[in-house]
Amino acid sequence: MKFAILAPGTxxxxxxEAVSGLEKVQRYAVASRDYGRAERFARQWGFEKAYxxxxxxxxxxxxxxxxxxxxxxxxxxHAKMCLMHGKHVLVxxxxxxxxxxxxxxxxxxxxxxxxxxxxxxxxYMPSRQMIDEILESGVLGTVTSLTANLGYVxxxxxxxxxxxxxxxxxxxLGVYPINFALMAFHxxxxxxxxxxxxxxxxxxxxxxxxLSFEDGKMAVLHSDMLAQTDRQGVISxxxxxxxxxxxxxxxEIRVFDLERKMTARYQAPEQINGYEYEVLACIKAIxxxxxxxxxxxxxxxxxVMKLMDHIREQWGMVFPCE
Numbered sequence: 001m002k003f004a005i006l007a008p009g010t011x012x013x014x015x016x017e018a019v020s021g022l023e024k025v026q027r028y029a030v031a032s033r034d035y036g037r038a039e040r041f042a043r044q045w046g047f048e049k050a051y052x053x054x055x056x057x058x059x060x061x062x063x064x065x066x067x068x069x070x071x072x073x074x075x076x077x078h079a080k081m082c083l084m085h086g087k088h089v090l091v092x093x094x095x096x097x098x099x100x101x102x103x104x105x106x107x108x109x110x111x112x113x114x115x116x117x118x119x120x121x122x123x124y125m126p127s128r129q130m131i132d133e134i135l136e137s138g139v140l141g142t143v144t145s146l147t148a149n150l151g152y153v154x155x156x157x158x159x160x161x162x163x164x165x166x167x168x169x170x171x172x173l174g175v176y177p178i179n180f181a182l183m184a185f186h187x188x189x190x191x192x193x194x195x196x197x198x199x200x201x202x203x204x205x206x207x208x209x210x211l212s213f214e215d216g217k218m219a220v221l222h223s224d225m226l227a228q229t230d231r232q233g234v235i236s237x238x239x240x241x242x243x244x245x246x247x248x249x250x251x252e253i254r255v256f257d258l259e260r261k262m263t264a265r266y267q268a269p270e271q272i273n274g275y276e277y278e279v280l281a282c283i284k285a286i287x288x289x290x291x292x293x294x295x296x297x298x299x300x301x302x303x304v305m306k307l308m309d310h311i312r313e314q315w316g317m318v319f320p321c322e
Contacts, residue, residue: 001283002028004063004087006054006078007070008041011092015067015119016045018275024283028064031057054078058085065282067119068092071159072166073321076101079116083108088115090282094171095120097319099305106298115286116298117278120179123296124277127250127268128183131235134242135184139255139263141239146184148177148247149222151206151229160225161201166319168203170196170308174223178304180233180247181211181219190214194311202317209311249274 003025005012012030019025027047032038035052042050051057058066058081065088068078076096082089083105095118096102109116122128135143150173154160160167191212196204206224213219222229233244240263245252255264271277281293292298312318 001286002026002062002064003279004029004031004057004060004066005041005047006031006057006066006068006082007074008032008038009069012041012067012069013045014273015069015275015279016041016047018272019279020045021272022276022279025279028062029057029060054081058082058087063087065090065115065279065286067279072097072171073164073319076105079105080108083112083114083116086112086114088282088286090115090117090119090278093118093120094166094175094308095301095305097166097171097321099302099309102302102305106302109291109298113289113291115282115291115293117282117285117293118296118301119275119278120175120296121249121274121278122176122179122247123183123300124281124293125250125268125271125274126277127244127253128295130253130266130268131184131242131244131250134253134255134264134266135235139239140235140237140241143184143235143237144217145236146181146217146219146234147221148180148219148233149224149229150174150176150231150248151222151224151227153228154225157225161199161203163202164320166321167201168199168317169206169223169225170204170311170317173225174207174209174221174311175304175308176248177221177223177233178209178307180244181221182300182303182307184235185211185213185215185217185219187213187215187217189307192307192310192314194314196315196317198315198317204315204317207311207315211307
């Protein structure tokens with residue numbers, strides 16, 4: 001599969017590291033608005049071609065799958081550009097700025113018969129199946145509640161602070177606790193209560209979100225770009241609970257009984273860096289003629305985007321690009 005990267009920023013380097021270890025991937029092209037930047041990236045990671053414009057790369061008939069690594073504010077524009085040029089596309093999370101944009105991309109993907117996938121890596125990792133199997137085993141009994149958090153000290157990251165780039169903790173960090181909850185609890189969300197501490201520029205520095213589900217379950221979530229958190233996820237039932245060490249890239253899963261005694265411990269499998277799983281899922285889906293990946297189907301991407309739209313409505317947080 002001839003793989004291309006659109007916008008060689010920080011996260012694109014992590015993706016390049018991942019695909020460098022995959023036999024199924026041919027590191028073919030990278031595009032930046034600055035040719036020098038693209039050329040340096042291509043040389044560093046062994047990509048065959050560098051382009052000084054996105055359009056020029058997308059006009060290359062050899063490009064098959066494009067990874068969109070630009071800021072959130074530009075995902076819609078760049079993913080649409082890829083689809084219009086007949087390219088399969090893997091879009092970095094958060095998928096778009098809002099659900100309206102996401103719905104348009106999904107419609108276009110299905111209309112053109114092209115794969116469109118969200119690069120929310122936790123959906124594709126083997127640890128996700130491990131968690132599901134523990135929940136399905138019944139060892140926790142009847143599961144009713146969940147907590148999850150993700151926080152890093154990121155006030156120096158301009159993209160995170162800039163409303164023009166759809167910054168804030170929610171779209172960049174909060175998307176992980178939300179996905180953690182929705183992967184475990186599949187019923188429809190009945191109520192959403194969310195609070196945020198806003199920056200002077202009008203983006204959320206930190207937030208707290210409570211989701212109540214129609215079947216009576218509850219998830220309490222937190223994300224923060226001013227403080228380092230333990231990144232832990234806990235799923236609780238009437239016979240015990242499990243802890244996920246690092247919901248952003250699971251390191252270990254621990255199971256406890258009612259006496260809080262550890263009864264099982266599972267290590268996450270060895271990996272390149274975790275990004276490889278979403279690429280392999282995309283390649284498999286393309287080979288099977290699918291327009292979405294079963295690990296993160298369009299319905300789930302839209303579910304997350306609609307939920308984050310609702311949360312931002314409660315805060316009155318609107319981005320200039322909307």
